[in-house]
Amino acid sequence: MGDIFSNLGLGFGVVFQLVQWTPAFLGGVSIPIPVNILLCLIGALVGTLVGVLPGIGTIATVAMLLPITFGLPPVGALIMLAGIYYGAQYGGSTTSILVNIPGEAGSVVTALDGFQMAKQGRAGPALAIAAIGSFFAGCVATVLIALLGAPLTKIALAFGPAEYFSLMVLGLIFAVVLAKGSVLKAIAMIVFGLLLSMVGSDIETGASRMAFNIPELADGLGFATVAMGLFGFAEIIRNLDAGGETDRQLVQQKVTGLMPTKKDLIASAPAIGRGTVLGSMLGILPGGGATIASFAAYTMEKKLSKTPSRFGRGAIEGVAAPESANNAAAQTSFIPLLTLGIPPNAVMALMVGAMTIHGIVPGPQVMQKQPDLVWGMIASMWVGNLMLLIINLPMVGIWVRLLRVPYRLMFPSIVVFCSIGIYSVNNAPTDVMLAGAFGLVGYWLIKHDFEPAPLLLGMVLGPLMEENLRRALLISRGDWSVFLTRPLSALLMAIAAALLVLAVLPSLRKKRDEVFVESEN
Amino acid sequence: MSDTPSHAPVNSILPKWIRGPQDFIGGLALVAIAVFALWASSDLQGMRGFSFGAGTAPRMFAFLLLGLGVAVMLVGIVTEGAHLAKYHWRGPLFVSLAILSFAFLIRPMGLIVTAFSSFLISALGTPETKWTETIIVAVCLTAFCSLLFPYALGLPLQMLPKFMIR
Incomplete structure (x- = not known):
């Protein structure tokens, strides 16, 4: 217990760190500046700003804003990225409540009741409850991460290559089972991602693999490049297809009366609690994440409610539960990343990309060697949530105005912004072209109903999986049964197999689809 | 992902026995990618004894993708599915x-x-x-x-x- 407090203390120490700033114009007087808090604030603000733009989801927002953190020191960069992530998520819910255009799958359910509330002139309370619920969930999740971080790291250190490999298989299977759409197609996308990750030079022999003597490919496909193409450019092209201006039913009433009534608070308090618990659990699972959490929380609220007919007509619980759940899940999904080094979803995969750029290999070692980084990030989560609560509610008016920016002006700006971002990673024009190519690939994938998120996950896990597979087989002298004879590995593999079987069983499939279909009728 | 029209296009070039053209073409493309990857990694070294060569993992993943692509194609043939979405240029x-x-x-x-x-x-x-x-x-x-x-x-x-x- 004492450990946790000292660790959190270290974390808050990092977050509140003051850096002396001695500007020339003050003539040698130095001002202490809380740099990391500022970065967290800027991240949350910019994340909300971009996340609020309709049609831009969380993954796209984080991918687009990744380059602006490259110039920062690692701790600051990760704190800012985490801020961007929460900001983007909150921005997404703002859009769904006010315009009925969920920026991403996770906020689809928020739109159901949130937009109805907005139409009834209760946009203020809806936004406030979303923020309060998120903040509460964020607090609980922060404590949970602090509690689970250290023990899980200890377990992780006992893992051998065989266990690691099995764990990653389990994670990928979870990602498939919990995702929307066809299981088969999702697996195909993961394998496509694994294959893409093989481009570049082999870790052990240094042999160039599938690089066709193109110097820019020698180090492999840049992660930021692919993410930006698949999520940034592809989304733009797809939105152009749909016709940017068509269904923008922006709520015209002025957003007044921000504070929820006492009745609202009483109605939503249990929903927030349940959403937080459910979200935290689903977030820790590899493959879990914000999307499934909000769907599940909404379904549960509706099942538990005495008056389920109110849902879809502006029930405040229908906003409170999914919003708390997705924020809790967004945070607890950092647990597998920080302790095991395995990203459980696409956003965390982007975090791995960012860490790698700063020369950090995520995993149990980071927890021990760079505790300031890990605990600083954890503490910054709480601070970030507080910032969201403080800055967003007063700024709702600005976000509403942003929503009125027409798409015809927005998308060229995003194209330019993304291009500069990609170019600045390596100062390589080839990267920009590659991202463009992946934009077209992403557009094609969307047209054929393939989800790009599992692809990204596969791409990040590819090198890790190969390395561990190779090591495990080397240690076992080529014996493949090692994955089944080591007890822990066998257990993980068995869970993975059972999940996969369950997922394709018709009865469970129906139930799983039910959860997602909820949003469509 | 709701931009796929549910009605059949008037003159589809695909034969009638393909009931889910969207999946069929999607699977076909995955197969093509897998074959391309197999060709591109064909010059790499394979297994040496029980240790992996540079080409082992890429070929393994490529074969997996090949199998999955074929499976997606089969799904496209056997089950009623979405038609090809309209592309805009x-x-x-x-x-x-x-x-x-x-x-x-x-x-x-x-x-x-x-x-x-x-x-x-x-x-x-x-x-x-x-x-x-x-x-x-x-x-x-x-x-x-x-x-x-x-x-x-x-x-x-x-x-x-x-x-x-x-």
Whole structure:
């Protein structure tokens, strides 16, 4: 217990760190500046700003804003990225409540009741409850991460290559089972991602693999490049297809009366609690994440409610539960990343990309060697949530105005912004072209109903999986049964197999689809 | 992902026994990618005793993708599924052109010219563009980017065309 407090203390120490700033114009007087808090604030603000733009989801927002953190020191960069992530998520819910255009799958359910509330002139309370619920969930999740971080790291250190490999298989299977759409197609996308990750030079022999003597490919496909193409450019092209201006039913009433009534608070308090618990659990699972959490929380609220007919007509619980759940899940999904080094979803995969750029290999070692980084990030989560609560509610008016920016002006700006971002990673024009190519690939994938998120996950896990597979087989002298004879590995593999079987069983499939279909009728 | 029309196109080139053309073509493309990867990694070393060669893992994943692609194709044949979505050319074409022009111009012409021209090219991607408004926004965005990236974020970007700075 004492450990946790000292660790959190270290974390808050990092977050509140003051850096002396001695500007020339003050003539040698130095001002202490809380740099990391500022970065967290800027991240949350910019994340909300971009996340609020309709049609831009969380993954796209984080991918687009990744380059602006490259110039920062690692701790600051990760704190800012985490801020961007929460900001983007909150921005997404703002859009769904006010315009009925969920920026991403996770906020689809928020739109159901949130937009109805907005139409009834209760946009203020809806936004406030979303923020309060998120903040509460964020607090609980922060404590949970602090509690689970250290023990899980200890377990992780006992893992051998065989266990690691099995764990990653389990994670990928979870990602498939919990995702929307066809299981088969999702697996195909993961394998496509694994294959893409093989481009570049082999870790052990240094042999160039599938690089066709193109110097820019020698180090492999840049992660930021692919993410930006698949999520940034592809989304733009797809939105152009749909016709940017068509269904923008922006709520015209002025957003007044921000504070929820006492009745609202009483109605939503249990929903927030349940959403937080459910979200935290689903977030820790590899493959879990914000999307499934909000769907599940909404379904549960509706099942538990005495008056389920109110849902879809502006029930405040229908906003409170999914919003708390997705924020809790967004945070607890950092647990597998920080302790095991395995990203459980696409956003965390982007975090791995960012860490790698700063020369950090995520995993149990980071927890021990760079505790300031890990605990600083954890503490910054709480601070970030507080910032969201403080800055967003007063700024709702600005976000509403942003929503009125027409798409015809927005998308060229995003194209330019993304291009500069990609170019600045390596100062390589080839990267920009590659991202463009992946934009077209992403557009094609969307047209054929393939989800790009599992692809990204596969791409990040590819090198890790190969390395561990190779090591495990080397240690076992080529014996493949090692994955089944080591007890822990066998257990993980068995869970993975059972999940996969369950997922394709018709009865469970129906139930799983039910959860997602909820949003469509 | 609801841009797939449910009604059948009038003259589909695919034979009638393919009941889910969207999946069928999707699977076919995955197979093509897998075959390409197998060819591209064919020059790499395979297993040496019980240790992996450089080519082992790529080939393993490629074979897996091949199998999955075939499975997706089979699903497309056997089960009733969505028809091919309609592709539009305008958006993809001009957005791609804008990205390409960015890649080619950024080195010789610097950020200001490149950002401005890429903005205008991608604006061609929708018929809704109103040019006066677009040009004003393009100027503002170019100014914003030339302040944000090099100064606020400290990224080493060249601003002006090469022939002007020499």
